[in-house]
Amino acid sequence: MTRIADVYQSDDWKSEKHVPVIEGPSEVAAGEVFDVSVSLGKEVTHPNTTEHHIRWIQLYFKPEGDKFAYQVGNFEFSAHGESTQGADQGPIYTHHAVTVSMKISKPGTLLATAFCNIHGLWENAAPITVT
Numbered sequence: 001m002t003r004i005a006d007v008y009q010s011d012d013w014k015s016e017k018h019v020p021v022i023e024g025p026s027e028v029a030a031g032e033v034f035d036v037s038v039s040l041g042k043e044v045t046h047p048n049t050t051e052h053h054i055r056w057i058q059l060y061f062k063p064e065g066d067k068f069a070y071q072v073g074n075f076e077f078s079a080h081g082e083s084t085q086g087a088d089q090g091p092i093y094t095h096h097a098v099t100v101s102m103k104i105s106k107p108g109t110l111l112a113t114a115f116c117n118i119h120g121l122w123e124n125a126a127p128i129t130v131t
């Protein structure tokens, strides 16, 4: 049986355009609000066209020692040049990048996932400590 973990791909985001890039502090104060950005194609540009684009990014937090991950946010990118004139004739393209504010009380790992409409599911992770 194929499991969902089997179809998530990962790689070095500096050379693979689909890997979500997690940017934020590696250390935060407990209970203090901080920003985390997740984007794709930071070094190698990912297309954003009607035919080929990033549909969504999701961000999770798994506290150290906990069994379960918590969802931080679900970000859908809905506009990719569609219009009545045809593909890539529309006036708007949602860019595949998001910044979210959050706070945590324990150290753990930020887990980002992303979906390309033709290249599937991708993931990345970033540890975060709490002072």
Ligand code: FE2
Pocket (backbone or CB within 6 Å): 018, 046, 052, 053, 116, 117, 118, 119
């Ligand atoms: Fe792609």
